Amino acid sequence: MNINNKFIKRFKELWEYSVFRYAFFIHIFYFILSIVLFFMFYQEKNDFLIFYNVGEIFLNDIENLYNQANYLWDFRYFPLSALFFIPYNFLSYFSSFIIFNLINIVLNVVICIILYKIIIIVRGSDHEEDDKRILKYLCLYAMCFPNLLNFILGQINLYISLFILVSLYIFLRFDNIKWQFTASLILGISIVIKPTTFFMIPFLFIINFDRVNKKLKLELFKSFIRIIGVMTPVSLNIFFFLMYPKLWNGFLATNFTGANPVALNFSFSITKLIVNFCYYYNIPFNQLLILIIVLAIIGGIGFIVFVFKRVDQNSIIYGYAYGLLIMLLVYYDSWYHHLLNLIPILVVIIFNAPRHSKVSIITSRSVFFFHFFDLIFVGIWYLIYPLFPYNFGSTFFLILTFYGLSQYCLMDKNSNRNFFNYYSGEVNE
């Protein structure tokens, strides 16, 4: 049976499930809606316009890559990311937007397939043997509102999610050095395209505290290969910064020190909530210092928990989750469409953790919130920001997930059964 027939056969099987049909039509609706809105309202006001312009500026006027006068709003990614957008520049703006979003649909299909394969590898023994529950979560992901916003804005989060999942799949599936390097390299490419995954780097270290012998264990060679792999694409940007010093200044100002991090917006990161608080009450502040302090606290706790974790198998999943959670909680701008990077990892955790465990329940509730309710809180922010400029809904659920993961990672499975069998009866999700 060739791959085409296999795909059609699987599609027909899935079509029997109503949730799959809903997901299919809703996803197509998202695509059509994004095209209609683009032609009616957003053609001169979306993220894709920035990406489209970046390709041209990279080719013709690279020194001004971070000159914000060239864009509707700021371009903030690494210089090499512009390479990724150059092909779109050979097409007209309208054609490239449609093709870009068609590719987004394909990416979502591929993401669901890889996500399914990962779940099959890591699924806990006490989970249902059939795939109905997996299908439900994959369909919910396809229907989630961040996907709609990703289409409308012409954002690139699905590329990042794909790279994250491919690298995770390789890490879980293949243990030899060649594949470890490949997986890290893929993760490095995702950082080049968009630095959302940057804080995953420390969690590539294979490090753990050996409680029996009371010493720290580090698989030095493997960790070294992983770090080399992830840093290779990222460090290529250094050449551009060295060749064009203006680029470095622009990159720093746009991302960390300029006025943009200060501006009032509905980002749900802790740093942004603090900056909004200081802005609103005219409290003198240094945005970079706030970022560093929040990073030290959240990042520090995350890494310490990761080192002292009691999860023996597939612990890289938890490292990935920590990396993304830290980024979303710490960096100035965390938007609803960035959740598309986190949601697939949380879905993997739901299936990896014991079926009725507290962490599974917390994570599934957070995933449900991120799917459908975060956007409501963005709407509420617009209604109340003159008096209360804080979009705290997602912050709460991110912190809750962070707490749930930490508790799960640190808990001794043998001594505390209560945590792993949170409810003795059935759980309705």
Added chain:
Amino acid sequence: MSEKLTRRSLLLFFFLISILTFGFISRGNAINYGIGINKNDELIWKCKVCNKGEMNKVFGNNWDNTGLFENMKKGAKMKWGIKNTVINESTIVIEINLWLWNNEENWSIKDGEFQIIYPSNPKTYDKDLNFTNYAFLVPFLFPVPVSEYLGNLKLDGWYDVDNRVLTTLNVEISKDLILPNYPSKVINIIAIYNERGILTSYKLYIRGNVVIVDISFDKIPFFVIPALVSLTVCLSIAAIIYILNRKILTKDS
């Protein structure tokens, strides 16, 4: 099989052609700019912070003698009465009656009147446009849609438009940039505009994000307080239900 393939190839071909045809659509529909305010509207701004000592240091001792800064102090209000608005093909003109900063609600006789003139098409402005002829270094009113109008201005390098969420004009002016010793320190301004093109928040900072002037539009939209109250009530109910639920679960176990 081959017939099926041909049909599929044809469909794919037409699909690709139709996508590429979109390329011939001209980009950027012409936007008709207008004014978000009406004749006889009253716009009032309140000064929340005015650090006179720092302002003297930054702009010299006479900064509040003339222009829109005149007599500005903490707690004072300034009123603009919209006398007339004219929009034609080339310009947008707003005629304004002005009541300068004072602490009393009784506005009595106006302090003056002036006009604001904008080109109907922001692209007709020269390159490196700045607002140094405005006392506040940013306008209090813009044509609408404001985000598009601001986005299409070819502003000087010290201005940065942030259109992502709220239409915001970020300004960074280095020492001595406008005139020698004016300003005498690096200053930053964050100006936020609402969908009517009205300046709703103006903050002037010196180093360390220390606010020395804070002005805000004196009218918050009618839905803000009900929305905030509703949110508080909903969250409180959710918290109570959660606590009760936990208590019941603990009791049962």
